[in-house]
Amino acid sequence: MKNVRLGLIGVGRIGVMHARNITALAARSAPGSTVTLALTDVAAEHAQAVAADLGAEYLPSVDALIASGIDGLVIATGTALHPEHIRAGVDAGIPVFCEKPVAVNVAESVPVLDYxxxxxxxxxxxxxxxFDAGYLEARRAFQAGELGWIHSLRAVTCDMTPPPVEFLAGSGGLFRDCSVHDFDILRWVTGREIVEVYARGSNNGDPAIGAVGDVDTAVALVTFDNGMIGTVSASRYNGGGHDVRLELQGSAGTLLVGLDEQSALCSAETGIRFPTGTPHLTFAERFDQAYRSEMAAFVELVRGERSNPCTPDDAVAASRVADAAQESLETGLPVRVAGAPALVG
Ligand SMILES: NC(=O)c1ccc[n+]([C@@H]2O[C@H](COP(=O)([O-])OP(=O)(O)OC[C@H]3O[C@@H](n4cnc5c(N)ncnc54)[C@H](O)[C@@H]3O)[C@@H](O)[C@H]2O)c1
Structure with a gap:
């Protein structure tokens, strides 16, 4: 299939970015191999404005979008709506791209996987x-054994400012909404399973976040099936900028993802000016290249030119770790990840 028409549901924070990336792909398409975009959102006026701005077609509902004849469906609505919209795309018999996670928790994801x-x-x-170049390199180096055996692993995901409280109320909590990216990438980089999580959280920012049952900052100690240990930390209040890093320390070397001139940190050492760039402020800036590559991959998937780079089963495996972290946060106890293999050795 040369000419691909994508339908997008939801043009909020991330949907607008996907819409721009799809139209940028369209601009780069070779002659006779086009990508076009139609979109919908319950915020009709906003969606019409986005469509007009990007030269996309606006449709008034999800049904109208699907009935208009699309080759692939992109879902960027809030998490609670993912199951309904995934089913609509599957029923239409077209490939679907859905923002993470599959559903607010594993219990609600399992029927979607079955469907x-x-x-x-x-x-x-x-x-x-x-799709991020740094994580791709970490995966290559880790799996080639270049770092030796890993004694410590540290994953960090910090937003500069929290998303709206209404969003947080339906997000499933900091681990399921934010750290789920780390849980996914840790499984993907290491090829190992996380078997146990022990978590702590705190609320020192807007009390409204605590009032909807969430925390603004959290740390999870994770144990892998080979005995490797690490920490996954997250915060909604990182004044230095949007900070996403992974540090792998091994018996043969140390590798850092996200350490570059735009890292949201500075050195305490005299005379050290690194990093000198402007820190990333948002996830959209930090992962611009990755989001573009991800959407290009979805177009290839629609065209039947590649395999699925992140299946729903992959995503739910990460969500199982997030669920365990949330349970640990609530109970104060270490929690075994449901379905995880036994510790080796
Ligand atoms: N991959 C990432 O890095 C990343 C980053 C941010 C958000 N997300 C995920 O993306 C999803 C959306 O997050 P967001 O921050 O953009 O949310 P958002 O609330 O800003 O946007 C959601 C949009 O969906 C629209 N919408 C709601 N119900 C609808 C319906 N029935 N039909 C059509 N449109 C509808 C809303 O009007 C809104 O414009 C979430 O699941 C979130 O977890 C992923």
């Missing part, structure tokens, strides 16, 4: 770090 399997659906989930 996709029973209906032979093709669904790519939006874990864009799998």
């Amino acid at each position: 996709i399997r029973e209906h032979h659906g093709v669904v790519q989930i939006g874990h864009q770090r799998r």
Whole structure:
């Protein structure tokens, strides 16, 4: 299939970015191989403005979008709506790209996995770090054994400012909304399973975040099936900028993802000016290249030119770790990840 028409549901924070990336792909398409975009959102006026701005077609509902004849469906609505919209795309018999996570928790994800399997659906989930150059290199180096055996692993994901409280109320909590990216990428980089999580959280920012049952900062100690240990930390209040890093320390070397001239940190050492660039302020800036590559991959998936880079089963495996972290946060106890393999050795 040369000419691909994508339908996008939801043009909020991340949907607008996907819409721009799809139209940028369209601008780069070779003659006779086009990508076009139609979109919808319940915020009709806003969606019409986005469509007009990008030269996309606006449709007044999800049904109208699907009935208009699209080759692939992109879902960027809030998490609670993912199951309904995934089913709509699967029912239409077209490949689906859905933002992470599949649903607000694993219990609500499992029926969606069953539905996709029973209906032979093709669904790519939006874990864009799998397309980020730094994480790709970490995976290569780790799996080639260049770092030796890993004694410590540290993953960090910090927003500069929290998303709206209304968004947080339906997000499933900091681990399921934010650290789920780290849980996914840790499984993907290491090829190992996380078997146990021990978590702590705190609320020192807007009390409204605590009032909707969430924390603004959290740390999880994770143990892998080979005994490797690490920490996954997240905060909604990182004044230095949007900070996403992974540090792998091994017996033969140390590798850092996200350490560059735009890292949101500075050195305490005399005379050290690194990093000198302007820190990333948002996830959209930090992962611009990854989001673009992710959407290009979805177009290739629609065209039947590649395999699925992030299946719903992959995404739910990360969500199982997030669920365990949330349970640990609530109980104060270490929690075994559901379905995880036994510790080796
Ligand atoms: N991969 C990432 O890095 C990343 C980053 C941010 C958000 N996300 C995920 O993306 C999803 C959306 O997050 P967001 O921050 O953009 O949310 P948002 O609230 O800003 O946007 C959601 C949009 O969906 C629209 N919408 C709601 N119900 C609808 C319906 N029935 N039909 C059509 N449109 C509808 C809303 O009007 C809104 O414009 C979430 O699941 C979130 O977890 C992923």
